[in-house]
Amino acid sequence: MPRLSVLFPERRKKRLILIALLILLIVTMMVTITIGVYPISVQDVYLTIFRHLGFGSIPELTYDIIVWEIRIPRVILAALVGGALAISGAVFQGVFRNPLVEPYIMGVSSGAAVGAGIAIMFGLMIFSLQGSAFLFGVLAACITYMVASNKRETPLVNIILAGIAVTALFDAVLAILKTIAPYGKLQDLIFWLMGGFGGTKWDDVSAIGIQLLVGMIITCFLGWQLNLLAIGEEDARSLGLQVGRIKTLLLGIAVFLTSISVSTVGIIAWVGLIMPHVSRMLLGPDHRILLPASVLIGAIFLVLCDTIARTLISAEIPISIITSVIGGPYLLYLIRRNRSLYFR
Numbered sequence: 001m002p003r004l005s006v007l008f009p010e011r012r013k014k015r016l017i018l019i020a021l022l023i024l025l026i027v028t029m030m031v032t033i034t035i036g037v038y039p040i041s042v043q044d045v046y047l048t049i050f051r052h053l054g055f056g057s058i059p060e061l062t063y064d065i066i067v068w069e070i071r072i073p074r075v076i077l078a079a080l081v082g083g084a085l086a087i088s089g090a091v092f093q094g095v096f097r098n099p100l101v102e103p104y105i106m107g108v109s110s111g112a113a114v115g116a117g118i119a120i121m122f123g124l125m126i127f128s129l130q131g132s133a134f135l136f137g138v139l140a141a142c143i144t145y146m147v148a149s150n151k152r153e154t155p156l157v158n159i160i161l162a163g164i165a166v167t168a169l170f171d172a173v174l175a176i177l178k179t180i181a182p183y184g185k186l187q188d189l190i191f192w193l194m195g196g197f198g199g200t201k202w203d204d205v206s207a208i209g210i211q212l213l214v215g216m217i218i219t220c221f222l223g224w225q226l227n228l229l230a231i232g233e234e235d236a237r238s239l240g241l242q243v244g245r246i247k248t249l250l251l252g253i254a255v256f257l258t259s260i261s262v263s264t265v266g267i268i269a270w271v272g273l274i275m276p277h278v279s280r281m282l283l284g285p286d287h288r289i290l291l292p293a294s295v296l297i298g299a300i301f302l303v304l305c306d307t308i309a310r311t312l313i314s315a316e317i318p319i320s321i322i323t324s325v326i327g328g329p330y331l332l333y334l335i336r337r338n339r340s341l342y343f344r
Contacts, residue, residue, distance in 0.1 A: 011286070011288075011289065014283050014284070014286070014289045015289070017282065017283060017293075018283075018289065018292055018293060018296065021293060021296040021297060021300070022296055024296075024300060025079065025296050025299050025300050025303075028300050028303055028304065029075050029076070029079060029303060032071075032075055032303055032304070032306075032307045033045060033067065033071045033072055033075050035307055035311055036066065036071060036310065036311060037310070037311060037314065038066055040063055040066060040067065044060075044063050044067075045063075045067050047063075048060070048063045048064055048067045048068055049067065049068070049072075052064075052068055069201070069202070070200075073200050073201055073202045073204065073205045074197045074198075074200040074306065074310075075303055075306070076205050076209070077197055077200045077204055077205050077208075077209075077264075077265070078197050078299075078302045078303045078305075078306040079299035079300075079302065079303050080205070080208070080209055080212045080213070080299070081197075081212070081261045081264070081265055081268065081302060082271060082275075082298040082299040082300070082301055082302025082303065083212070083216055083294075083295035083296070083298045083299040084212045084215065084216060084257040084258070084260070084261050084295075084298075085103070085257070085258065085261055085268060085271040085272045085275075085298060085302070086271055086272060086275035086276060086279075086294040086295060086297060086298025086299075086301075087216050087219055087220075087254075087257065087291055087294050087295050087298065088102070088103050088254040088255075088257045088258045088272050089101075089102035089103060089271070089272025089273055089275065089276045089294070090272075090275075090276035090279070090287070090290055090291055090294040091219060091226070091250050091251065091253070091254040091291075092106060092251070092254055092272070093276055094226040094229065094230065094250075094287055094290075095226070095229060095247050095250055095251055096159065097229070097230060098159060099277065100159075100160065100273070100331070101159055102272035102273040102276075103137075103254065103255070103258040103272050104167075104267075104269045104270065104272060104273065105159075105160060105163045105164075105167075105273065106140070106141055106144050106145075106159065106163045106166075107140040107141070107143070107144050107162075107163045107166030107167040107169075107170060108137045108140050108141050108144075108255055108258050108259070109137075109258060109262050109267050109268075109269070110140060110166070110167045110170035110171055110174070110267070111136040111137045111138075111139055111140025111141070111166070111170050112133040112134070112136055112137035112140070112258060112259040112262040112263060113133070113170065113174060113193065113262055113266070113267050114136050114170045114173045114174055114177075115132040115133040115134070115135055115136030115137065115259070115263070116129050116130075116132060116133040116136075116192070116262060116263040117173075117174055117177045117189055117192075117193070118132060118136075118177070119132040119133070119263075120185065120188055120189055120192065121177055121181055121185055121189065129263045130208070130211075130259065130260050130263045130264070132263075133259040133260070133262055133263035134255065134256055134259040134260070134263075136170075136259075137255045137256075137258060137259035137262070138252075138255050138259075140166050140170060141251065141255050143162075143166050144159065144162045144163050144166045145159075145162075147162040147165070147166070148161075148162040148163075174193070177189065178190065192266050193266055193267065194266060194318040194320070195265060195266030195267050195268050195318050195319050195320040196265060196266065196306075196309065196316065196318050196319045196320075197265055197306050197310075197319065198310070198316055200265075204264060207264075208260050208261075208264050211256075211260055212257060212260060212261070215253050215256055215257045215260075216257065216295055218253060219250070219253050219254070219257075219291055220288075220291045220292050220295070222246070222249070222250060222291075223286075223287035223288035223289075223290070223291045224287070224288055225241060225246045225250070226250065226287035226291075227286065227287050227288065228241045229241075229243065229246070229247070230285065230287070258272070265319075266320070267320060268302070268319055268320050268323055269320050269323055269324055269327060270323045270324060270326065270327025270328070270330070270331075271298055271301065271302060271323060271327075273327060273330075273331065274301070274326065274327050274330055275294050275297050275298040275301060276290065276294050277330075278297050279293040279294045279297050282297075302319075302323075305319055305322045305323055305326075306319055308322055309321075309322050
């Protein structure tokens, strides 16, 4: 059995790349808050921010609303959700050791959407919107895994086919909800299902920001366990890893992060598939580096996609359209490039 130090060299260089990605994320967020349909100079944008931080007089009301109340919380939430979806995809791919597995393909996103849709439709008081989304996300993941599993193996083709079937099932439930929904609820449901960060407020950031950050930090600290799983479950057990508990913990956190994200901003596809691949190509397979890299790259990607969605035309484009335009062709490229590996 190869040593992990041999499999994952040059960690110091890769940590420098992580620092560079963090700086790039900060710069990206600082630039995108200056971009919008309503023209505001860069100077006025940062004067507004500095005044909120206690430097200078009261900010001009229009600039205050646009910059502080609309753009900044939207950019922050896009970064958080992008990081959460990306690290969830990396976890799914690492646990199942399959490069095409991610929450959207596994049906988790559609399941969480059904849970959130039921909460919106019927105003359930027993569970919050996030709680309902999480329960149905777990249900979708369990169904997909049980259907796809064959004894102790889970072939990739089985996962994809089971995920397609589970996604279709939950999409049908969503269609039923839209059919029976009264007009007012239907508007809320359709607007939410389109996915996007329009209408994001500071309350939204504070409501899920801590949950997403804690979930991502815990997952990053579990990177070495994913490395052990990557060399094989039997070898991992021989090294003392409690494989069943670790897999349950990792998948539970990944489903939680996905469900919270979906319940807040709707379904955003492909981020969990593309970003781990980009991170892996850039930094290699070491999950101690791959997981935080996926967070940073996913955050950068979704901030940029959201900026395109809100500025490309006068009306806002649902962000899933932007991510699907990129993600769909990329999936076809992966399948075409690795056909013999995925479908042998």
